[in-house]
Amino acid sequence: MGRVSGAEKQxxxxxxxxxxxxxxxxxxxxxxxxxxxxxDRENYDELVGYLHRKESLNxxxxxxxxxxxxxxxxxxSCIDSVHHESLLSAVYRMxxxxxxxxxxxxxxxxxxxxxxxxxxxxxWSLELLVNNFTPPYHxxxxxxxxxxxxxxxxxLSRVHAAFEAIAVLVPLxxxxxxxxxxxxxxxxxxxxxxxxxxxxxxxxxxxxxxxEIVGVTMLPAIVDRLIELDVEIGWDGLLQEDAKxxxxxxxxxxxxxxxxxxxxxxxxSMVILSxxxxxxxxxxxxxQAWLDQAVGVVKWLCEVAKLHMVNSGKRxxxxxGHRVISSAINxxxxxGKSLCSKLVVxxxxxVNFSANFCVNCKPAAEYLNRxxxxxxxxxxxxxxxxxxxxxxLESCQSSGRLxxxxxxxxxxxxxxxxxxxxSKFTQFxxxxxxxxxxxxxxxxxxxxxxDMFRSNFNPPNTRMSAVAYLASYLSRAKxxxxxxxxxxxxxxxxxCLNYCQSxxxxxxxxxxxxxxxxxxxxxxxxxxxMRSLMDAPRLKMQLLNMPMExxxxxxxxxxxVCLPTVVVEFLRQAKAxxxxxTSESFAFDDMLESDLSRAFGGIDRLDAFFPFDPCLLKKxxxxxxxxxxxxxxIKCDGANDGDLSESGSDASDDEFVDMNENxxxxxxxxxxxxxxxxxxxxxxxxxxxxxxxxxxxxxxxxARMPARIRPSTSPESL
Amino acid sequence: xxxxxVSNANLTVYLHPSKSRDASEAILRExxxxxxxxxxxxxxxxxxxxxxxxxxxxxxxxxxxxxYFGVPLSVDLLLFSPKPDMLLEGKVVxxxxxxxxxxxxxxxxxxxxxxxxxxxxxxxTKHEQDVYASKSHKRHVIKVGTMIRFSxxxxxxxxxxxxxxxxxxxxxxxxxxxxxxxxxxxxxKIAKKRESEGELTTVKQDAIDGKISPLDSVQKIKRSKKQKxxxxx
Numbered sequence: 042m043g044r045v046s047g048a049e050k051q052x053x054x055x056x057x058x059x060x061x062x063x064x065x066x067x068x069x070x071x072x073x074x075x076x077x078x079x080x081d082r083e084n085y086d087e088l089v090g091y092l093h094r095k096e097s098l099n100x101x102x103x104x105x106x107x108x109x110x111x112x113x114x115x116x117x118s119c120i121d122s123v124h125h126e127s128l129l130s131a132v133y134r135m136x137x138x139x140x141x142x143x144x145x146x147x148x149x150x151x152x153x154x155x156x157x158x159x160x161x162x163x164x165w166s167l168e169l170l171v172n173n174f175t176p177p178y179h180x181x182x183x184x185x186x187x188x189x190x191x192x193x194x195x196x197l198s199r200v201h202a203a204f205e206a207i208a209v210l211v212p213l214x215x216x217x218x219x220x221x222x223x224x225x226x227x228x229x230x231x232x233x234x235x236x237x238x239x240x241x242x243x244x245x246x247x248x249x250x251x252x253e254i255v256g257v258t259m260l261p262a263i264v265d266r267l268i269e270l271d272v273e274i275g276w277d278g279l280l281q282e283d284a285k286x287x288x289x290x291x292x293x294x295x296x297x298x299x300x301x302x303x304x305x306x307x308x309x310s311m312v313i314l315s316x317x318x319x320x321x322x323x324x325x326x327x328x329q330a331w332l333d334q335a336v337g338v339v340k341w342l343c344e345v346a347k348l349h350m351v352n353s354g355k356r357x358x359x360x361x362g363h364r365v366i367s368s369a370i371n372x373x374x375x376x377g378k379s380l381c382s383k384l385v386v387x388x389x390x391x392v393n394f395s396a397n398f399c400v401n402c403k404p405a406a407e408y409l410n411r412x413x414x415x416x417x418x419x420x421x422x423x424x425x426x427x428x429x430x431x432x433x434l435e436s437c438q439s440s441g442r443l444x445x446x447x448x449x450x451x452x453x454x455x456x457x458x459x460x461x462x463x464s465k466f467t468q469f470x471x472x473x474x475x476x477x478x479x480x481x482x483x484x485x486x487x488x489x490x491x492d493m494f495r496s497n498f499n500p501p502n503t504r505m506s507a508v509a510y511l512a513s514y515l516s517r518a519k520x521x522x523x524x525x526x527x528x529x530x531x532x533x534x535x536x537c538l539n540y541c542q543s544x545x546x547x548x549x550x551x552x553x554x555x556x557x558x559x560x561x562x563x564x565x566x567x568x569x570x571m572r573s574l575m576d577a578p579r580l581k582m583q584l585l586n587m588p589m590e591x592x593x594x595x596x597x598x599x600x601x602v603c604l605p606t607v608v609v610e611f612l613r614q615a616k617a618x619x620x621x622x623t624s625e626s627f628a629f630d631d632m633l634e635s636d637l638s639r640a641f642g643g644i645d646r647l648d649a650f651f652p653f654d655p656c657l658l659k660k661x662x663x664x665x666x667x668x669x670x671x672x673x674x675i676k677c678d679g680a681n682d683g684d685l686s687e688s689g690s691d692a693s694d695d696e697f698v699d700m701n702e703n704x705x706x707x708x709x710x711x712x713x714x715x716x717x718x719x720x721x722x723x724x725x726x727x728x729x730x731x732x733x734x735x736x737x738x739x740x741x742x743x744a745r746m747p748a749r750i751r752p753s754t755s756p757e758s759l
Numbered sequence: 760x761x762x763x764x765v766s767n768a769n770l771t772v773y774l775h776p777s778k779s780r781d782a783s784e785a786i787l788r789e790x791x792x793x794x795x796x797x798x799x800x801x802x803x804x805x806x807x808x809x810x811x812x813x814x815x816x817x818x819x820x821x822x823x824x825x826x827y828f829g830v831p832l833s834v835d836l837l838l839f840s841p842k843p844d845m846l847l848e849g850k851v852v853x854x855x856x857x858x859x860x861x862x863x864x865x866x867x868x869x870x871x872x873x874x875x876x877x878x879x880x881x882x883x884t885k886h887e888q889d890v891y892a893s894k895s896h897k898r899h900v901i902k903v904g905t906m907i908r909f910s911x912x913x914x915x916x917x918x919x920x921x922x923x924x925x926x927x928x929x930x931x932x933x934x935x936x937x938x939x940x941x942x943x944x945x946x947x948k949i950a951k952k953r954e955s956e957g958e959l960t961t962v963k964q965d966a967i968d969g970k971i972s973p974l975d976s977v978q979k980i981k982r983s984k985k986q987k988x989x990x991x992x
């Protein structure tokens with residue numbers, strides 16, 4: 042036995058010698074494998090040992106490993122899952138990313154042969170290949186370099202080719218692949234590059250040779266993941282709700298010097314500043330580096346804070362202060378950083394400040410820090426994923442598959458996005474797909490939404506959500522023709538009229554919520570599209586002939602129930618366009634936050650749901666921009682309608698937020714949409730002359746409150 | 760090809776109440792979920808279904824938290840259930856020194872390892888193509904794309920994977936087999952004559968080896984009967 046094994050060992054070590062033919066090698070391996078069943082593990086263990094070599098392989102080792110793998114490919118039928126378990130687990134742990142191309146090829150061949158030889162190994166092989174979607178941790182960083190990208194292409198092309206090879210040999214393999222891929226998707230808390238690579242692979246599968254079978258599950262899975270990321274991001278308002286409370290506690294505990302009001306204000310500002318994540322990360326240097334420019338901000342803030350304290354007590358002061366200052370920091374962090382040191386020098390609160398900073402502020406601020414950072418990274422992940430999806434849609438369009446892909450996307454939209462509670466950005470995937478193919482996909486989307494609204498079989502929330510999507514989509518999509526808008530309007534009007542005629546009852550927001558949402562959608566669409574419709578004579582006639590007056594004057598009284606800002610703007614435009622003769626005679630109470638509108642919207646606040654409002658994710662927004670209609674642009678076009686005071690226009694616009702956001706983006710300021718998407722739209726005004734704009738801002742603060750796209754922050758609300 | 764059968768089944772499809780508006784579509788979806796899966800009750804892989812008639816009996820509503828209702832159906836099913844020693848036909852997709860990979864009916868993968876290929880066939884590389892060529896009959900060649908007939912050794916029901924064998928004489932390239940079926944039967948006759956004396960032992964031998972195919976045994980019995988009749992007459 043010993044002699045034989047010694048000879049065999051020698052033979053193995055000489056394997057790289059061309060003296061041994063493939064057949065002889067295969068025979069050796071076959072004997073080694075079958076010997077295990079008889080109890081002789083020596084040669085087998087040696088074989089397994091070759092497979093374990095990973096680090097710094099010299100050419101001899103490489104050749105040995107390659108030969109071993111090739112020989113194993115020739116003897117797959119002898120591999121038994123029970124007796125040769127260590128061999129199989131050794132192969133399982135091999136990652137294509139660690140080796141050169143020759144070993145990659147040999148390994149792939151082995152995997153494919155194993156998959157085809159025995160039904161037991163199909164799932165195993167597929168899982169092994171899916172494991173190779175992402176590189177091992179130590180190689181993640183190298184992906185950014187040229188060599189890393191080259192390696193990635195080599196590995197992924199082989200992996201996907203292997204899928205196709207297996208599909209040829211085992212036709213049912215793709216069916217088994219879909220659930221494996223979906224189950225192994227990284228969670229939303231995994232690192233960004235890992236998720237990105239995995240999704241890239243999924244999209245590659247979708248467009249690959251086996252895409253017909255596998256693709257149907259890939260896109261919906263990706264959309265589900267997008268939604269999961271989406272809901273993790275809070276609106277700045279929501280994020281601040283938590284932060285507010287924390288501040289509350291801390292500042293109550295903190296004892297400031299009993300200087301006069303001014304010092305108190307400064308002290309407050311200091312603490313707020315110090316609790317900002319930016320401050321924490323920079324610590325001492327940062328504090329030192331803060332200089333003049335932002336001092337103006339804080340001085341202004343103090344004035345505001347004083348006023349607020351006089352008017353309404355502590356709470357608004359901190360909220361306002363925090364919001365303003367964080368925006369300032371985000372916007373011009375370099376200049377803003379010097380603020381603190383200056384104030385430290387100026388004020389007498391130095392001691393207290395530093396003490397409190399160390400003791401009280403940190404825990405709260407850490408909490409805030411973590412939350413905003415988490416929100417920050419999740420927003421970045423979502424942004425990158427959406428960008429990836431956009432690129433994939435573009436490639437689908439260039440290969441002519443967009444129509445089928447859109448069908449899958451639309452089904453996924455109806456199942457998940459439509460009913461997701463206020464999905465913020467995921468719907469832009471559908472928007473972009475429509476933008477790429479307005480005639481086909483764009484029209485299809487609008488039609489599907491209209492049908493969903495009109496169909497009695499759908500639950501009310503779905504119908505309301507559908508019509509909100511429809512209104513926002515038709516208003517914002519530049520690529521949608523006016524004719525389509527007119528035809529959809531016609532349908533909506535007909536439906537509303539029908540409803541009015543069949544329901545002879547008084548105003549009841551909850552009972553007729555679907556009707557009210559339909560009316561609001563009509564008005565919202567006309568706010569955006571009235572001008573373009575009036576410009577085309579045929580459509581103008583159609584619009585004038587639409588029986589909107591009876592709907593608006595009906596007992597159900599939609600004008601009182603629908604969102605006031607929308608109604609006011611609509612009436613204003615209708616008056617200017619001379620749509621209804623009697624528009625002035627509508628008596629309309631100037632309720633800022635209509636309880637009635639909240640009632641019809643329900644818990645989900647579907648009354649104030651405008652899903653295609655400007656996308657706040659930087660990278661995605663750049664793709665959307667050319668196809669997106671801005672309110673400010675539309676307003677500018679209609680500027681000659683006179684008597685538009687600044688505050689008036691702002692107050693009447695429930696897209697107030699986005700109007701200023703758009704201005705900012707247009708003005709090419711690099712406002713980073715980080716820290717929980719927390720930026721103050723009035724930033725550009727503030728930095729110029731704080732004193733003058735203060736009053737305006739204060740007014741707008743009140744005017745703006747009701748129309749934010751989030752649950753109401755007024756005390757009586759939920 | 761053996762292994763395919765059409766059977767009629769009386770099924771009950773249980774539908775969720777939300778589907779009651781469009782029950783027929785829901786029924787079709789439920790039946791479609793059966794396709795390409797092995798069903799123990801039906802003893803085979805469902806390949807196709809055809810609804811005979813919806814029995815006009817009313818559907819019974821189950822009591823429970825969710826009141827599913829059961830629609831009784833009469834359905835014709837095309838089933839695929841390969842049993843050992845059946846002869847199947849499939850297309851060769853890959854050849855190697857170690858095995859032949861075949862796809863049957865476009866969905867089921869089959870593998871014939873070199874142990875189960877009779878010695879008549881030898882692996883060669885002809886004109887840069889891998890083939891299995893027969894030693895005794897020059898024209899009998901199996902290469903990628905050939906339709907071959909093989910016998911079933913076993914069937915993995917979960918992954919629908921067949922382990923096949925080319926040991927029996929009637930297996931090989933179908934094209935060649937059809938062409939030369941007379942040649943085969945003639946050679947068989949001669950072989951059977953020689954064996955007719957030791958028939959009992961032959962049968963016993965085959966039984967031990969487990970390689971007897973129903974076709975062969977039937978032919979044997981027929982021929983031996985013929986011989987007996989001839990001898991008697």
